[in-house]
Amino acid sequence: MARWLIALSWPALKAQWGRQLLALLAIALGVALAFGVQLLNSSALAEFGAAQRSLAGTPDLLLRGSDGRPLDEALLERLMQEPQVQQAAPVIEGQVQVLMEERFNLRLLGLDALQTAQFNPALLPQAFDKGQALQSLLAPDALFLNEAALRRLPSPRPLSVRLRLVGEDGRARDVELRLAGSVAAPGAPLAVLDIAAAQALFDRLGRLDRIELRLQPGVQAQDLTLPEGSIAAAPRDEEDQMARLTRAYRVNLGVLSLMALFTGGFLVFAVISLSVAQRLPQLALLGVLGMSARERMRLVLTEAALLGLLGSGLGLALGAGLAALGLRLLGGDLGSGLLGGPLGGNGPALRLDPWQMLLFGGLGLAVSLLSALLPALAVRRMAVAQVLKGLGTELQPRLPRGLAPALLLAGVLLALLPPFGGVPLAAYLAMLCLLMGGIAAMPGLVRLLTRLLPGRRSAGLMLLRERARDQAGAATQMLAGVLVALALSVAMLVMVHSFRASLQDWLRQMLPADLYLRSSLQSKGNTAPLAPDFIEAVRASGLAQDLAPQRSRRAWTVDQTELSLLARAIRDENRLPLVGPLAEPPAPGLMPIYINEAMRDQQALRPGARLALSLSPGSAAPPTLQFFVRGVWRDYSRQSGALLMSLADYQRWSGDTRITELSLWLAPGTDLVQAQARLRALAADPADLELAATGELLALSLRLFDRSFAVTYWLQAVALGLGLFGIAASLSAQLLARKREFGLLRHLGFTQAQLLRLLVLETGLFTAAGALAGLALGLGVSAVLVWVVNPQSFHWSMELSLPSARLAALLLAVVAASLLTAWASFAKAGRVDAVQAVREDW
Known part of the structure; x- marks a missing residue:
């Protein structure tokens, strides 16, 4: 061998x-x-x-307040006396904004440096001045930044850093801390401060956000007696x-x-x-x-x-x-x-x-x-x-006659199956079956198209009909690659266009106002509330013909699933981007909520269902309350659970009157740019506000969408190019295999131009069959993508929308490229010596 x-x-x-x-x-x-x-x-x-x-x-447990409130600092000493506890480390956590040439938000941790070295060496502060290392660790004004935060500072590195933080009342205040060193923690910008200084900074004297516990060897979490008003859980695996x-x-x-x-x-x-x-x-x-x-x-x-x-x-x-x-x-x-x-x-x-x-x-x-x-x-x-x-x-063997219908039917049936482990595996197999079924159907489609050709009025058309009837399997070999690439390109074009069109409609429904504003500051990982006096100043300014406040925060189900909660005035529920019909109005005493599709699927909820919610993790006491699912709304901004409810219902439930966002409908004739300038002038610091007009938000959202899907266009182009190269290679193979046939035709009187027309017409017939099959397959695969893959993968439903002009241009480009390829291939390899070819055939 x-x-x-x-x-x-x-x-x-x-x-x-x-x-x-x-x-x-x-x-x-x-x-x-x-x-x-x-x-x-x-x-x-x-x-x-x-x-x-x-x-x-490396803690074994994280101890937090059961009602979401801070823990009493006295618990730390009590836990250290427990025989099951080996170590306990207190933590204060907050969000601040660095006020430099380039503003950026910063996560700030207040830690006990001696305990931190045992639990997490990456957060152990390292002083710039090695001679003052111990003093810096305990200094109340010493701030330590990680590498990501240090890179955001101006050069040369400043001696101090000015920070802005937001209190519980939504009011901001500034502090200046000395830049004393660094920490080795990777990732997003992060700062570490001594825990006593952090308690004073965030006005939490005597209180802790959490306590990290390491238990004695052999001790289980259930063996620990928890202090009243606290809950313990294993560290959540963010990865x-x-x-x-x-x-x-x-x-x-x-x-x-x-x-x-x-x-x-x-x-x-x-x-x-x-x-x-x-x-x-x-x-x-x-x-x-x-x-x-x-x-x-x-x-x-x-x-x-x-x-x-x-x-x-x-x-x-x-x-x-x-x-x-x-x-x-x-x-x-x-x-x-x-x-x-x-x-x-x-x-x-x-x-x-x-x-x-x-x-x-x-x-x-x-x-x-x-x-x-x-x-x-x-x-x-x-x-x-x-x-x-x-x-x-x-x-090449002939394919079984029933193979194409069997594969296409299998594709349809597989598309009806649910996801496996959250991944639409059956849908991917359905698309593969549809593509393979389309390839198997090519010979039959070519024979069908030949019946549409004129009668036997010319030798060329007669030869074309006979070859298409007898050699239709060659079409499968020639067009398989471009058929798959074209079908997938059509599918991706339709899916992306449908998604973009649905996103535009959704944004118009979710952004009905002229102007939107919120704070650029953060509090506890969320957008900080707006100051009440600023909201009143906006109301009194006369800039807004109408104003709609919104409160955004987190909520939890009884099984500790974290949700995004949006509370705002719902003036007409039929104008929400609803999916499906609404449930009947709830019984008295039940507050209606509207859940997104992700929450519907993850919690197995439907309109009319009841759901218990809490504003604090692990809380089994009020403010846990039963709610009524009134409807499901489309939410393209999240893949996780979210709910929408009336602002008035939320305030009655929680007693929380803070506002995080404002939607403004400006008075007729108001200049948008001037309105934004006047709104910034009403704030204590104009840089604390984020303002955006509806048009700006629409444009930004669509730019992000196009950026996310830009890679798909490159992948389509590569696959389509490979498919066209496949046509060229297949045509070359057929020309070589048909040299004797072409020589005999030359011997019988066909000219070189007639042979070229015959080959181009034959290629056009095959390519037209491939284009029609690719279009049909692409639409079928796009239906699977839009109606199966996206809902199962991202919990996003959308309407199917066809980009007719782009699809027509794609099909014409493929047909034109195929015809050009046929002409070029024949010009290079199609010239034969009639006498020599006939002699070889003997």
């Missing part, structure tokens, strides 16, 4: 190096995109997880939470990136088929001389394996480079914002995983071998004697 490989494979690869290089690049691009996207997202997620683990430390949050985006992007590899497989199939077509007489002669059928098959598969190995190796290297570039420029989420984008301007570090490299390298090799399997089987079963006589060159 080795001598056959040496004698045949290497010369064949050298003789067809251009086409083999094209196949190699197809595998390389497919592996690079798939591996790059996976590496990019896994690196960013690993960076996020490392940062969260660094901040979380797992972020992995769950971003899983749908990462899986969908990964599946999309495999589109290029899937399409590249058809190009490899075309190139291997071309290679086999060129060497059929040679292989048949060697078969007569003693080369067995198994050795012929092994020869073809070995060449495919070589292509797969070289292409996968190149693809892994290219994918690593693309991932490194993407991490620096876009972050680990390719601009979606789910993982926060680049950290500190440099992005997460690239993390190469040998197992991932082995997986995607093996995937490229497997695709190459599977693509060569049909040509290899055809070479194995060919009748060598007939091939030497010029017969038996049609080696």
Whole structure:
């Protein structure tokens, strides 16, 4: 076998190096995109997880107040006396804003430095002045910043940092602290302060936000007697939470990136088929001389394996480079914002995983071998004697007649199945079945289109009809790659257009006012409340013809699921972006709420259901209350649970009258720019306000949307380009295989121009069939994406919307490119010597 490989494979690869290089690049691009996207997202997620683990430390339990209030500082001493407790570390946490040339928000932790060294060395302050290290640790004005925060400061580094924080009443005040050193904690901007100084800073003297506990060896959480008014829980694994949050985006992007590899497989199939077509007489002669059928098959598969190995190796290297570039420029989420984008301007570090490299390298090799399997089987079963006589060159087997309907039906049935583990695996299999069913249906579609051709009034049309009837299987080989790429491109175009159109409609419903404002400050991880005197000043200014306040905060279900709560005046519930009908009005005493689709799916709720909610985690006493689910609303801003309720109901329930956002309808004739300037003048500090007009919010949202989906257009372009290259390779293979046929036609009187017209018309017929099939398949796959994948992955429903002009342009471009390819291929390889071709046929 080795001598056959040496004698045949290497010369064949050298003789067809251009086409083999094209196949190699197809595998390389497919592996690079798939591996790059996976590496990019896994690196960013690993960076996020490392940062969260660094901040979380190693406590066994976190002790908090059961009603959401701070803990009494006296509990710390009591816990230290408990025999089950080995260590206890107090923590104060808050949000501040750094008032420098560039303002930015900062998470501030008040810690006991001696305890922090035991729980979390990454948060141990390191003084700039080593000689004053101990004094700095306990100084009430000493501030320690991590690397991300230090990079945001102006150069040269200032000696002090001015901070702005918001009190419980929504009023802001400024403090100035000395920049004494740094902490090693990675991730977002963070500051550490001595706990006593933090208590004074946030007006929490004698109180603690939480206490971190490390238990004695062998002690379980249930063995600890908790102080009254407190709850204990294991540290929440933020890395797992972020992995769950971003899983749908990462899986969908990964599946999309495999589109290029899937399409590249058809190009490899075309190139291997071309290679086999060129060497059929040679292989048949060697078969007569003693080369067995198994050795012929092994020869073809070995060449495919070589292509797969070289292409996968190149693809892994290219994918690593693309991932490194993407991490620096876009972050680990390719601009979606789910993982926060680049950290500190440099992005997460690239993390190469040998197992991932082995997986995607093996995937490229497997695709190459599977693509060569049909040509290899055809070479194995060919009748060598007939091939030497010029017969038996049609080696591809006919597909079973019922295969196409069976695959299409399987695709429809799979699309009806629920997700598995939150991932729409059945929907992905449904799309694969639809694509394979479309490929299997191509011969029948080509034969159907030939019936629409005029009658036998010319020899060329007669030949075209007969060839399309007898050789329709060649259409499958020629158009398989472009059919898949076109179908997926149509599907992505329709899905993205539908999503964008639905997003625009949703934004218009959710943003009915002229102007929106909120504080740029933060409090306890949320937007800080607006000062009451500022709200009254806005009311009295006469700028707003109407004004709608909103309160945004968090709430919890009885099973401790965290939710986003939006409380605002609901003047007409029918103007909300509702999904489905409303439930009947609730019974007296029940407050109605409107839940988003994520909450409906995660909590298995429907309109008319009842739900208990609390404003504090772990609270089993008031303000826990029963609510009535009045309806479900569409929410494109979250993948997690959220609820909307009347502001008046919220204030009666909670007693909280603070406001976090204002929506303003300006008086007629009011200049928008002047109104924004006057509103800023009403604030204590104009920089504390974030103002945006409806048009600005719409434009910003759509820019973020387009940025998130920009990568999909590049992936579509690569896959479509590979599909068109596949047409070129298949046409070349057919021209080589049909040289004797063309020579005979020349001998019978056909001119070169007539042969060219025949080939172009034949290609046009096949491509038209492929375009129609690609359009139909694309619309079917887009229906699965819009109505199945998006609701199951992101809990977002949307209306199907067709970009007719872009679809028509795409189809025309594919047909035109195919016809141009046919003309160029014939001009290069279609000129034959009639006498020589007929002599060979004898």
